[in-house]
Amino acid sequence: MMHKKLFIPGPTEVRKDILDAQAQPMIGHRMKAFTELYTGLISKLQELLQTQSFVTVPTASGTALMEAAIRNCVNKDVLCCTYGAFSERWFKIAKACDRAADAIALDWGKVVKPEMIEEKLKAKKYEAVAVVQNETSTGTRAPIEEIADVMKKYPDVLLLVDTVSSLMGDKIEIDNLGIDVCVTSSQKCFALPPGLAVGIISEKALKKAETVSGKGHYLNFLDIKDYFDKKGQTPTTPAISLMWAMDKQLDKMKAEGMENRYKRHLEMAKYVQEWAKKHFSLFPEPGYESVTVTCISNTKGISVADLNTELGKRGFAISNGYGKIKEQTFRIAHMGDLTLDEIKEVTKNIDEILKL
Numbered sequence: 323m324m325h326k327k328l329f330i331p332g333p334t335e336v337r338k339d340i341l342d343a344q345a346q347p348m349i350g351h352r353m354k355a356f357t358e359l360y361t362g363l364i365s366k367l368q369e370l371l372q373t374q375s376f377v378t379v380p381t382a383s384g385t386a387l388m389e390a391a392i393r394n395c396v397n398k399d400v401l402c403c404t405y406g407a408f409s410e411r412w413f414k415i416a417k418a419c420d421r422a423a424d425a426i427a428l429d430w431g432k433v434v435k436p437e438m439i440e441e442k443l444k445a446k447k448y449e450a451v452a453v454v455q456n457e458t459s460t461g462t463r464a465p466i467e468e469i470a471d472v473m474k475k476y477p478d479v480l481l482l483v484d485t486v487s488s489l490m491g492d493k494i495e496i497d498n499l500g501i502d503v504c505v506t507s508s509q510k511c512f513a514l515p516p517g518l519a520v521g522i523i524s525e526k527a528l529k530k531a532e533t534v535s536g537k538g539h540y541l542n543f544l545d546i547k548d549y550f551d552k553k554g555q556t557p558t559t560p561a562i563s564l565m566w567a568m569d570k571q572l573d574k575m576k577a578e579g580m581e582n583r584y585k586r587h588l589e590m591a592k593y594v595q596e597w598a599k600k601h602f603s604l605f606p607e608p609g610y611e612s613v614t615v616t617c618i619s620n621t622k623g624i625s626v627a628d629l630n631t632e633l634g635k636r637g638f639a640i641s642n643g644y645g646k647i648k649e650q651t652f653r654i655a656h657m658g659d660l661t662l663d664e665i666k667e668v669t670k671n672i673d674e675i676l677k678l
């Protein structure tokens with residue numbers, strides 16, 4: 323079967339050398355070889371993300387770390403800001419963990435503003451605020467820098483941020499912003515196969531975890547940190563093969579340079595946004611467009627399914643809308659290792675198929 327190059331917001335296209343890096347003879351996760359692999363991985367992540375915080379790579383998808391952030395950092399009151407499918411997930415998770423979640427619920431396509439959060443924080447004492455920085459379902463980017471500024475006035479309130487579809491593509495200064503738990507997964511901007519999550523956990527979050535009960539077992543931050551400090555390993559058996567791929571990918575990111583990587587993502591975003599505005603319109607609230615995925619309003623009423631079938635014959639896949647805006651929108655992801663030339667190729671093929 324012909325491979326369709328992925329312009330979908332996860333899993334993203336994985337380059338052949340990265341796929342190949344997984345195929346090595348297995349090692350034991352209590353062997354020195356694993357400690358070297360894993361501790362190397364963690365220092366490379368800290369270096370590329372310019373963070374001093376504790377970094378962990380659990381074998382799980384990103385959602386597991388969202389749940390862990392709630393379970394480790396919130397006893398009771400958390401404020402969830404919702405404006406799309408993944409930000410609504412924060413709220414659902416908090417409820418499912420028996421936490422007393424409140425929501426700032428906005429229409430899909432909008433993003434939360436710092437003053438909305440401040441109003442809530444003035445009115446009630448919350449333990450944490452949960453935000454999605456890049457809402458993949460609507461292609462929006464929340465103003466995390468401004469939100470972080472407001473949060474600095476409330477040092478007892480933790481900031482939990484889902485950067486699943488943006489970290490490593492969109493510049494997020496985790497330490498400067500004071501993000502307490504930053505969550506991502508391997509299959510988006512890392513351009514790796516799915517199966518690993520990455521969590522960046524502040525000192526403040528670890529301190530808070532000491533006071534929280536019902537942290538669970540698998541993703542108990544304190545146990546994970548303790549195991550890492552003592553052994554340089556993970557408490558349970560990790561996806562070692564995926565970690566080889568991540569290790570190689572981190573070396574490639576360093577070679578590209580993170581600033582160049584962020585610039586490449588911005589260039590791709592600008593290009594797709596211009597293309598979309600010319601032929602359709604953008605779904606997000608103006609000024610808050612994502613750097614890694616463009617959500618396009620289907621103003622021409624095209625059949626996205628038919629378009630994708632035709633694109634598939636040419637070796638490309640884009641994405642339909644998500645959830646309740648499935649028919650109303652479609653999405654082109656420009657994240658991971660994709661280049662501007664590849665993006666131009668996909669829009670050129672769409673132009674040809676739709677006779678735009």
Ligand SMILES: *Cc1c(COP(=O)(O)O)cnc(C)c1O
Pocket residue numbers: 331332383384385386408454456457458484485486487507
């Ligand atoms: C993909 C995605 C998730 C879910 O990640 P999984 O790795 O599938 O659990 C969460 N939040 C956002 C913003 C996403 O794009």
